[in-house]
Amino acid sequence: MGFVDKLFDGSFMPHGHCLRWLPDLLFLHVTGDVLTAIAYFVIPLALIYLVKKRTDLGFNWIFIMFAAFIFLCGVTHLTSLINIWQGFYYIEGIAKFTTGLVSIFTAIMIWRLMPKALAIPSNEEFRSKNEALLRVQHELLEANQSLELRVLDRTKELERIAHTDSLTGITNRRGLMDSLTVEIDRAERYQHKLSLLMVDLDHFKYVNDEYGHLTGDAVLIESANILSQACRSTDVLGRYGGEEFLLLLPETDTESARLLAERIRVDFEQHRFCQDDGVEISLTCSIGVAEFQADQSQTSLLQTVDRMLYSAKNAGRNKVVVNGYSETYPS
Numbered sequence: 398m399g400f401v402d403k404l405f406d407g408s409f410m411p412h413g414h415c416l417r418w419l420p421d422l423l424f425l426h427v428t429g430d431v432l433t434a435i436a437y438f439v440i441p442l443a444l445i446y447l448v449k450k451r452t453d454l455g456f457n458w459i460f461i462m463f464a465a466f467i468f469l470c471g472v473t474h475l476t477s478l479i480n481i482w483q484g485f486y487y488i489e490g491i492a493k494f495t496t497g498l499v500s501i502f503t504a505i506m507i508w509r510l511m512p513k514a515l516a517i518p519s520n521e522e523f524r525s526k527n528e529a530l531l532r533v534q535h536e537l538l539e540a541n542q543s544l545e546l547r548v549l550d551r552t553k554e555l556e557r558i559a560h561t562d563s564l565t566g567i568t569n570r571r572g573l574m575d576s577l578t579v580e581i582d583r584a585e586r587y588q589h590k591l592s593l594l595m596v597d598l599d600h601f602k603y604v605n606d607e608y609g610h611l612t613g614d615a616v617l618i619e620s621a622n623i624l625s626q627a628c629r630s631t632d633v634l635g636r637y638g639g640e641e642f643l644l645l646l647p648e649t650d651t652e653s654a655r656l657l658a659e660r661i662r663v664d665f666e667q668h669r670f671c672q673d674d675g676v677e678i679s680l681t682c683s684i685g686v687a688e689f690q691a692d693q694s695q696t697s698l699l700q701t702v703d704r705m706l707y708s709a710k711n712a713g714r715n716k717v718v719v720n721g722y723s724e725t726y727p728s
């Protein structure tokens with residue numbers, strides 16, 4: 398009789414199923430089997446818990462297959478234990494068969510998964526990639542910082558351009574108005590003096606008509622220089638209009654402003670604007686002077702100083718007219 402026939406004729410009794418009931422032997426088997434059975438059911442629970450919590454993990458299904466495989470191993474193990482006393486061999490056979498199917502399927506799938514699993518970057522690769530990313534992040538931060546600085550510089554430059562007269566390089570009307578607002582606030586808050594000079598070149602149209610616009614421009618630039626040399630660094634000089642300049646004089650009362658206006662008037666009177674061809678141009682200016690009065694609005698102050706300038710023009714030009722003074726200078 399062959400081995401295979403012996404296996405199925407009922408005479409084969411696997412060795413080990415005739416446990417002798419020795420206490421120490423029994424203790425080893427029972428304790429070992431119970432611990433193993435517990436582990437067979439706890440491990441699948443742990444794997445399912447992991448899959449539920451970490452849905453982002455790749456190849457999650459392989460954990461489920463392992464859980465099923467280990468669970469079925471547990472069932473097989475348990476039925477084989479029961480079968481020491483009871484003869485549920487069909488149940489055990491079915492459990493073994495199912496375990497075998499799941500095991501072989503898991504084994505096939507794990508080999509198919511192998512290339513992907515091997516392709517997972519190692520910790521070292523992750524570390525070096527992370528370092529490279531940190532380096533890039535650092536470079537980007539630095540680039541961003543230098544960009545912000547450039548934007549800041551550019552913004553300041555644009556602000557400067559927006560407040561600068563392109564021809565003469567001094568403050569333009571917008572800059573003048575901003576400064577005037579600040580100076581009026583300061584004068585009002587600290588009850589300081591503030592005076593204004595409005596300077597207008599006399600018969601400037603004649604310069605343009607006679608010598609051309611380029612010469613007119615050069616005269617305007619030189620006039621701005623004369624004015625800036627005449628005033629203090631704390632004063633604000635700006636071009637108010639075409640050939641009209643405005644001087645804001647903080648901490649200056651009417652009399653001091655009048656003296657400065659008179660000096661400027663004389664400066665222009667004595668100055669000779671030289672052309673490239675050697676021709677000299679004489680030019681005078683008229684000046685209106687006004688001191689800021691408490692509670693006066695910016696518009697009202699400008700209207701007052703403009704009125705004074707108008708009076709100076711009416712008085713024959715090359716004159717200084719001061720608000721509150723009846724005299725015209727020179728009389």
Ligand SMILES: Nc1nc2c(ncn2[C@@H]2O[C@H](COP(=O)(O)OP(=O)(O)OP(=O)(O)O)[C@@H](O)[C@H]2O)c(=O)[nH]1
Nearest residue numbers: 597598599600601602603605610611613614639640
């Ligand atoms: N070259 C030049 N001329 C300018 C500029 N802005 C204004 N003007 C000229 O300045 C002249 C001002 O003429 P008016 O307003 O008649 O004044 P004025 O000739 O100085 O006469 P009064 O002010 O009454 O003494 C005009 O001819 C304008 O064209 C500029 O930027 N460059």
